[in-house]
Amino acid sequence: MAYDEDMPAGSEGLCGGWRRCWRRGVLALLTAPTLLLIVLGVYLGVRFGSDTPVVYSDDEEHFKYGSTGGEHESGFPYWIFQAMPQVCERHLPGGYRSLGLIFEKERSLPVGMSKRRYMGLDRTFLNCAVCHTSTVRATPQSEPTVVTGMPANTFNIMAFQKFFFSCAKDGKFSAEYVIPEVRRLIRENHKQHPEADEDLDFIDRYLVYPVAVAIMRERLLMLADRFAWADSQHDWGPGRVDTFNAAKVLFNIPVHKLPESELNAPADFPSIWNQRPREGMQLHWDGNNTKVEERNKSAAFGTGTTPPTIDLKAIGRVEKWLLTKDAPKFPYPIDGAKAARGAVVYKEYCAECHGAGPRDFSGAYVGKVTDIDDIGTDRRRLDSYTYTLAVNQSTLYAGYDWRFTHFRKTFGYANMPLDGLWLRAPYLHNGSVPNLRELLEPVSNRSRVFYRGYDVYDPVNVGFVSKLDEATAKKYFKVDTQVLGNGNAGHEGKRYGTQLGAADKDALLEFLKTF
Numbered sequence: 110m111a112y113d114e115d116m117p118a119g120s121e122g123l124c125g126g127w128r129r130c131w132r133r134g135v136l137a138l139l140t141a142p143t144l145l146l147i148v149l150g151v152y153l154g155v156r157f158g159s160d161t162p163v164v165y166s167d168d169e170e171h172f173k174y175g176s177t178g179g180e181h182e183s184g185f186p187y188w189i190f191q192a193m194p195q196v197c198e199r200h201l202p203g204g205y206r207s208l209g210l211i212f213e214k215e216r217s218l219p220v221g222m223s224k225r226r227y228m229g230l231d232r233t234f235l236n237c238a239v240c241h242t243s244t245v246r247a248t249p250q251s252e253p254t255v256v257t258g259m260p261a262n263t264f265n266i267m268a269f270q271k272f273f274f275s276c277a278k279d280g281k282f283s284a285e286y287v288i289p290e291v292r293r294l295i296r297e298n299h300k301q302h303p304e305a306d307e308d309l310d311f312i313d314r315y316l317v318y319p320v321a322v323a324i325m326r327e328r329l330l331m332l333a334d335r336f337a338w339a340d341s342q343h344d345w346g347p348g349r350v351d352t353f354n355a356a357k358v359l360f361n362i363p364v365h366k367l368p369e370s371e372l373n374a375p376a377d378f379p380s381i382w383n384q385r386p387r388e389g390m391q392l393h394w395d396g397n398n399t400k401v402e403e404r405n406k407s408a409a410f411g412t413g414t415t416p417p418t419i420d421l422k423a424i425g426r427v428e429k430w431l432l433t434k435d436a437p438k439f440p441y442p443i444d445g446a447k448a449a450r451g452a453v454v455y456k457e458y459c460a461e462c463h464g465a466g467p468r469d470f471s472g473a474y475v476g477k478v479t480d481i482d483d484i485g486t487d488r489r490r491l492d493s494y495t496y497t498l499a500v501n502q503s504t505l506y507a508g509y510d511w512r513f514t515h516f517r518k519t520f521g522y523a524n525m526p527l528d529g530l531w532l533r534a535p536y537l538h539n540g541s542v543p544n545l546r547e548l549l550e551p552v553s554n555r556s557r558v559f560y561r562g563y564d565v566y567d568p569v570n571v572g573f574v575s576k577l578d579e580a581t582a583k584k585y586f587k588v589d590t591q592v593l594g595n596g597n598a599g600h601e602g603k604r605y606g607t608q609l610g611a612a613d614k615d616a617l618l619e620f621l622k623t624f
C-alpha cells in the first residue's frame with residue numbers, strides 16, 4: 110500500500126513506529142466511514158431506489174392489474190391499504206367488497222388496482238379497470254362473470270374516497286394501530302406463501318412504516334380538504350362519478366364556490382370497447398374531445414398519474430388493446446326473425462345517430478353532438494364542463510409532445526356507437542333509465558325510482574335487475590330521478606322511438622340485443 114512504501118524495513122513495534130501508527134490510524138478512521146457510507150448508500154439504493162411494477166404478459170391481465178404509474182405519486186403502501194379496513198372497521202364494516210370492488214380468486218388486490226415497489230415499499234393504486242370493468246350474473250346463485258371494458262356498475266367511488274378520508278381523520282389511523290395490523294397480515298400471508306416475508310424488519314418497523322403512516326395521513330387529510338365539496342353533493346352511488354368537477358380540483362378551481370348549475374353532475378362510467386373506429390368522434394358524454402389518445406391520457410389522471418409520473422408505455426399498451434377489444438355477445442337466446450324486423454325500425458330511426466349496425470359505426474351524425482334542446486336529457490353533466498376547464502386542460506402536459514389540444518366546450522350530448530349495449534345499463538349519461546325497454550318509453554312511463562349496483566341480469570327488459578325486494582335493496586343504491594343530476598327526461602319523441610307501436614318496440618329491442 111502506498112503509505113507503507115517509504116517505511117524502512119525492520120521497523121520495530123506494532124505498526125513500526127508511532128508516525129506510521131498515527132497515519133494508519135487516521136487512514137483507517139477516514140476509510141471506515143467512507144466504506145460504511147458506500148455500503149449504506151448501495152444498501153439504501155437497493156432498498157429504497159427500486160421502481161419496479163408487477164407486470165403481466167397477458168394484455169387483459171395488464172388491463173385489470175397492471176400499473177399506469179399512479180403509485181408513484183398517489184400510491185398507498187400496499188400493506189397499509191390492506192390493514193385499513195380492519196383498523197377503521199367502523200367506517201367500512203363490510204370491507205372493500207362492500208364498495209363494489211371485484212376480487213377474483215387467488216388475488217389479494219381487487220380488479221383495477223396495481224402494485225409497484227417504489228422507494229422501499231410495495232405500493233398500490235387504481236388503474237383503468239376500476240372504473241371500466243364489472244361483473245354480470247344470470248341469477249343470484251350463479252358465479253359472476255368479470256367483463257373488462259364495461260362500465261364499473263358495482264364500484265362506488267364516492268364511498269371508496271370517503272372511506273379513506275374518514276379513516277385518515279380517525280385517531281386509530283396511527284402507527285400504534287396500523288403497524289400491528291400490518292404485521293399480523295404479513296404473518297398470515299407468510300403462512301400461505303412461505304416465500305414471502307415473515308415480518309417487518311427493524312428498519313420497516315421503526316422507520317419506514319411509522320413515516321409512511323404519517324405521510325399517508327397528511328396526504329389524505331389534504332385531499333379530504335380539497336374534495337370537501339363532494340360532501341355537499343348528492344350521492345353518486347355505484348357506477349358513477351362527477352367526472353369534470355373532480356377534474357377541476359386538479360387546477361385548484363374552488364369547486365365549492367362554483368355556480369350551483371355546474372355542480373351535482375354525476376356521469377355513468379362508460380364502456381370503452383372498440384376505440385379504433387371511434388378515432389375522430391366527439392366523445393365523452395358531452396363530446397368534448399375528438400382524440401382517442403387524449404381521452405385515454407385525461408382518464409389516466411383518474412388513475413393518479415401526473416405529467417412526470419405517467420407510464421406512457423404501460424398506458425400505450427392499454428390504449429392499443431382497447432383499439433380492437435370487443436364487447437361480449439348477448440348470452441341469451443335472440444329471436445332472429447323479430448330482430449330482423451327490428452333492424453328495419455333501427456335503420457329508419459336510430460342509425461344516423463348511433464351507426465348503421467352493431468359494429469358498423471357509419472352514419473351522418475355518429476360521433477357528433479346533438480344539441481341539448483333537442484336531446485332534452487339532464488343538462489347538469491353538460492353544464493359541469495366549462496370553457497374555463499377546457500382552457501385549463503390545455504395547459505396540462507404543456508411542454509410535452511402529448512399536450513392536450515382537443516378539449517372543447519360543447520352544447521349537447523354525443524351520438525355514440527352502441528356496441529355492447531346490453532352491458533351498458535342503466536342508460537343515458539347519468540344512468541337514469543334502468544333498462545332499454547324503458548328507454549323506448551316516454552318519460553311518464555319510466556321508473557321514477559329504481560336500484561342500481563346489482564349485477565344480476567334481466568334479459569327481458571335488457572338491463573340489470575333494478576326492482577329489488579326490501580332485503581336485497583338494502584345492499585344497493587336507490588336512484589331517485591327527482592334528485593338533482595338524476596333527471597330521466599329526454600331522448601323522447603318520434604325521432605327517439607318512444608312513439609313506436611308495441612310490436613315495433615319489441616322488435617327494436619330484440620335487434621338491440623345483437624349489439
Ligand code: HEC
Nearest residue numbers: 236237240352376378379392393394404405408409411412
Ligand atoms: C375514476 C374512474 C375512471 C378511471 C380510473 C378511468 N376512467 Fe375512463 N372514464 C371514466 C368516466 C366517468 C368517463 C366518462 C367521462 C364523461 O364524459 O363524463 C370515462 C371515459 C373514458 C373514455 C371515453 C369513452 C367514451 O366513449 O366517451 C375512454 C376511452 C376512457 N375513459 C378510457 C380510460 C382509460 C384508458 C383509463 C386508464 C388510463 C381510464 N379510462 C380510467 C372513468 C374512469
Ligand code: HEC
Nearest residue numbers: 458459462479484486522523524533536537538604605606
Ligand atoms: C338525433 C340523434 C339520435 C337519435 C335519432 C337517437 N339517439 Fe339515442 N342517443 C342520442 C344521444 C345524444 C344520446 C346520449 C344522451 C344522454 O346520454 O344524455 C343517446 C343515447 C342513447 C342510448 C343510451 C346509451 C348508453 O350507453 O347509455 C341508447 C340505448 C340509445 N340512444 C338508443 C337509441 C335508439 C334505439 C334510437 C332509435 C329509436 C335512438 N337512440 C335514436 C342521440 C340519438
